[in-house]
Amino acid sequence: xxxxxxxxxxxxxxxxxxxxxxxxxxxxxxxxxxxxxxxxxxxxxxxx
Amino acid sequence: xxxxxxxxxxxxxxxxxxxxxxxxxxxxxxxxxxxxxxxxxxxxxxxxxxxxxxxxxxxxxxxxxxxxxxxxxxxxxxxxxxxxxxxxxxxxxxxxxxxxxxxxxxxxxxxxxxxxxxxxxxxxxxxxxxxxxxxxxxxxxxxxxxxxxxxxxxxxxxxxxxxxxxxxxxxxxxxxxxxxxxxxxxxxxxxxxxxxxxxxxxxxxxxxxxxxxxxxxxxxxxxxx
Amino acid sequence: xxxxxxxxxxxxxxxxxxxxxxxxxxxxxxxxxxxxxxxxxxxxxxxxxxxxxxxxxxxxxxxxxxxxxxxxxxxxxxxxxxxxxxxxxxxxxxxxxxxxxxxxxxxxxxxxxxxxxxxxxxxxxxxxxxxxxxxxxxxxxxxxxxxxxxxxxxxxxxxxxxxxxxxxxxxxxxxxxxxxxxxxxxxxxxxxxxxxxxxxxxxxxxxxxxxxxxxxxxxxxxxxxxxxxxxxxxxxxxxxxx
Amino acid sequence: xxxxxxxxxxxxxxxxxxxxxxxxxxxxxxxxxxxxxxxxxxxxxxxxxxxxxxxxxxxxxxxxxxxxxxxxxxxxxxxxxxxxxxxxxxxxxxxxxxxxxxxxxxxxxxxxxxxxxxxxxxxxxxxxxxxxxxxxxxxxxxxxxxxxxxxxxxxxxxxxxxxxxxxxxxxxxxxxxxxxxxxxxxxxxxxxxxxxxxxxxxxxxxxxxxxxxxxxxxxxxxxxxxxxxxxxxxxxxxxxxxxxxxxxxxxxxxxxxxxxxxxxxxxxxxxxxxxxxxxxxxxxxxxxxxxxxxxxxxxxxxxxxxxxxxxxxxxxxxxxx
Numbered sequence: 161x162x163x164x165x166x167x168x169x170x171x172x173x174x175x176x177x178x179x180x181x182x183x184x185x186x187x188x189x190x191x192x193x194x195x196x197x198x199x200x201x202x203x204x205x206x207x208x
Numbered sequence: 209x210x211x212x213x214x215x216x217x218x219x220x221x222x223x224x225x226x227x228x229x230x231x232x233x234x235x236x237x238x239x240x241x242x243x244x245x246x247x248x249x250x251x252x253x254x255x256x257x258x259x260x261x262x263x264x265x266x267x268x269x270x271x272x273x274x275x276x277x278x279x280x281x282x283x284x285x286x287x288x289x290x291x292x293x294x295x296x297x298x299x300x301x302x303x304x305x306x307x308x309x310x311x312x313x314x315x316x317x318x319x320x321x322x323x324x325x326x327x328x329x330x331x332x333x334x335x336x337x338x339x340x341x342x343x344x345x346x347x348x349x350x351x352x353x354x355x356x357x358x359x360x361x362x363x364x365x366x367x368x369x370x371x372x373x374x375x376x377x378x379x380x381x382x383x384x385x386x387x388x389x390x391x392x393x394x395x396x397x398x399x400x401x402x403x404x405x406x407x408x409x410x411x412x413x414x415x416x417x418x419x420x421x422x423x424x425x426x427x428x429x430x431x432x433x
Numbered sequence: 434x435x436x437x438x439x440x441x442x443x444x445x446x447x448x449x450x451x452x453x454x455x456x457x458x459x460x461x462x463x464x465x466x467x468x469x470x471x472x473x474x475x476x477x478x479x480x481x482x483x484x485x486x487x488x489x490x491x492x493x494x495x496x497x498x499x500x501x502x503x504x505x506x507x508x509x510x511x512x513x514x515x516x517x518x519x520x521x522x523x524x525x526x527x528x529x530x531x532x533x534x535x536x537x538x539x540x541x542x543x544x545x546x547x548x549x550x551x552x553x554x555x556x557x558x559x560x561x562x563x564x565x566x567x568x569x570x571x572x573x574x575x576x577x578x579x580x581x582x583x584x585x586x587x588x589x590x591x592x593x594x595x596x597x598x599x600x601x602x603x604x605x606x607x608x609x610x611x612x613x614x615x616x617x618x619x620x621x622x623x624x625x626x627x628x629x630x631x632x633x634x635x636x637x638x639x640x641x642x643x644x645x646x647x648x649x650x651x652x653x654x655x656x657x658x659x660x661x662x663x664x665x666x667x668x669x670x671x672x673x674x675x
Numbered sequence: 676x677x678x679x680x681x682x683x684x685x686x687x688x689x690x691x692x693x694x695x696x697x698x699x700x701x702x703x704x705x706x707x708x709x710x711x712x713x714x715x716x717x718x719x720x721x722x723x724x725x726x727x728x729x730x731x732x733x734x735x736x737x738x739x740x741x742x743x744x745x746x747x748x749x750x751x752x753x754x755x756x757x758x759x760x761x762x763x764x765x766x767x768x769x770x771x772x773x774x775x776x777x778x779x780x781x782x783x784x785x786x787x788x789x790x791x792x793x794x795x796x797x798x799x800x801x802x803x804x805x806x807x808x809x810x811x812x813x814x815x816x817x818x819x820x821x822x823x824x825x826x827x828x829x830x831x832x833x834x835x836x837x838x839x840x841x842x843x844x845x846x847x848x849x850x851x852x853x854x855x856x857x858x859x860x861x862x863x864x865x866x867x868x869x870x871x872x873x874x875x876x877x878x879x880x881x882x883x884x885x886x887x888x889x890x891x892x893x894x895x896x897x898x899x900x901x902x903x904x905x906x907x908x909x910x911x912x913x914x915x916x917x918x919x920x921x922x923x924x925x926x927x928x929x930x931x932x933x934x935x936x937x938x939x940x941x942x943x944x945x946x947x948x949x950x951x952x953x954x955x956x957x958x959x960x961x962x963x964x965x966x967x968x969x970x971x972x973x974x975x976x977x978x979x980x981x982x983x984x985x986x987x988x989x990x991x992x993x994x995x996x
Contacts, residue, residue: 170866294527299517381891
């Protein structure tokens with residue numbers, strides 16, 4: 161049987177999971193933003 | 209519609225008879241699984257005659273593995289060799305294509321079932337005895353239910369044009385409750401000679417019919433580009 | 434979009450046809466009428482939307498918006514009937530490598546509801562009778578192409594649609610295919626062919642269409658257009674050769 | 676564009692505030708306080724069907740009196756009998772009663788459900804009462820995942836019915852975010868089960884099994900979509916799969932009510948109803964998780980829109996060549 165204090169790990173696991181997902185989303189968003197910026201740059205410079 | 213489906217099934221069967229690729233590889237897989245079980249259990253000095261309930265997991269593990277392998281190649285054979293458009297250009301409903309494929313898969317898997325059953329009887333010295341007919345009935349119904357949904361999902365994963373095959377990942381959650389558990393439970397009951405298998409058979413038949421119905425509603429949508 | 438001034442009976446008609454793949458637009462608001470008993474040649478560079486158009490006309494693909502009529506039937510409701518009226522030759526032969534020529538044709542023959550005698554008839558017509566029991570896998574690409582045309586003609590359709598009929602063929606096979614297409618037209622069939630072989634397409638075509646980025650940008654009758662004139666117009670429109 | 680950003684910001688802010696309030700409320704406002712019964716002053720059992728309803732007045736170790744009124748089955752007690760003797764007595768000297776919510780001397784613990792074990796060796800109440808607080812996160816997470824999969828169902832149906840990119844984007848985003856919440860529900864449930872039942876998972880339990888299947892279905896849904904080339908057939912296939920997959924949601928929700936299940940039924944059943952405090956904290960949790968869902972959903976759709984924008988730009992570039 162898990163003791164009382166130990167069980168607070170469970171709450172940590174839950175929130176850590178959600179925070180990790182948020183970080184993953186942010187990472188994806190940033191990567192995509194960079195890609196869009198890059199593409200726009202290419203379009204402006206290469207648009208003949 | 210039925211005639212068209214039969215013709216498509218016949219085409220699949222004659223190709224299979226010509227190449228024997230699918231059948232050979234699937235039966236070999238079945239043999240390997242059965243032998244693995246045999247030696248694993250032999251190591252524990254277990255005999256099936258003393259533990260007849262082990263027949264159910266051994267039999268169905270083999271059938272589902274072999275079945276998924278067989279289902280996977282059913283549509284991917286058409287797709288990879290670019291024959292699928294030929295089927296789709298036929299003046300028949302999309303559902304007939306599903307039915308034809310389903311029938312060919314069913315026949316194919318029934319052969320694999322029988323061979324597997326022979327393996328089980330031969331390698332484990334298992335004697336079905338009087339329960340043989342009911343056992344065969346459960347195997348056939350389980351296979352039918354599995355193939356009905358499996359062919360639909362196989363068509364789906366092929367249409368999704370994903371790079372890797374997603375058949376297992378998409379099919380397993382759909383059949384766990386509806387095919388795997390009832391089939392294994394009914395087989396356990398039969399081989400241990402206890403209990404009424406009607407509830408399980410009802411689930412298998414019901415889900416099989418539901419799959420046919422879903423395919424009727426959805427297969428046209430799935431196969432459209 | 435130039436309407437053809439000589440209007441005959443219409444075999445295929447598209448109305449505001451649009452096809453998108455995600456954010457990509459393959460066909461943009463296409464209004465096209467293809468006349469009966471005529472050879473219409475569709476040109477265009479890769480990605481112009483030719484193949485997409487052909488897949489939609491042959492019910493393999495469904496439009497994002499707009500409607501398509503084949504012989505007056507809306508293809509979205511009458512897929513089976515339309516498939517029974519058209520013969521489609523795609524880039525892939527659609528013949529099973531593991532079956533023989535005769536077996537392949539017999540399968541399609543039965544599926545299209547034609548009598549089995551049609552198989553030998555077509556094998557004779559295409560000069561392939563002596564190879565009828567050979568597996569498709571061992572036949573030359575020219576023979577496979579001819580068989581794939583035979584497959585499309587198995588139910589003697591009124592409309593024949595070809596996607597790249599001349600690609601991956603030697604000059605001899607190209608000539609044979611061209612004369613066959615001419616014969617079909619003389620037999621009163623409607624032919625639509627999509628190709629990027631300018632010369633051959635021009636030679637067989639009666640109406641010349643050029644697609645670019647999902648639109649028809651050029652529409653002319655061959656009777657009024659010289660070969661050089663057409664080629665230079667094509668180069669100018671598509672930017673090829675520059 | 677700016678308006679959208681503002682909405683996103685407000686949503687995120689609200690979500691964070693509600694989450695903090697929920698966590699604090701779960702930890703402090705609705706604590707599980709042990710009441711060590713030293714003396715039973717008055718005690719009466721009523722049998723109504725399977726339930727024992729207990730009334731009584733007890734004293735704790737310090738001598739403070741508590742009234743136990745109309746205590747029914749279910750929720751939040753550890754009965755550690757000092758001397759296992761009279762089962763029917765329910766509460767005897769030496770019982771530890773865990774009470775949800777604040778203990779208020781003299782006012783009593785009216786209407787707070789406490790389960791009395793039938794058998795001291797196998798207490799049917801909570802073995803690990805503190806772990807039961809995961810309830811305030813487990814239930815909202817499960818509810819939010821059902822909501823998310825409901826959104827998948829609606830958007831998939833709308834996509835098949837009307838077409839349109841946005842439906843597909845919404846379905847995909849909702850499925851992915853819903854999968855996160857479903858994972859939270861499954862993992863928190865397993866942790867709680869370990870504390871309460873002594874093992875992480877019970878395969879014979881229909882509730883657990885059906886939720887697991889639901890989880891697998893949406894893993895499959897996300898896998899079908901992941902990294903696939905954007906093509907019209909994929910959204911259509913995914914939409915069909917999403918509709919089929921939603922069938923597992925009602926099964927998962929109702930399974931412990933239809934079939935016998937170890938899984939406790941607390942909300943909306945006759946087996947037990949929550950005390951006002953527990954209900955309030957649970958509602959807070961539901962609101963907080965729904966807000967978190969809305970925030971994540973909005974972010975996920977923004978990413979999907981950007982992906983589509985990129986493809987549009989790429990196409991433009993190709994056209995320019």
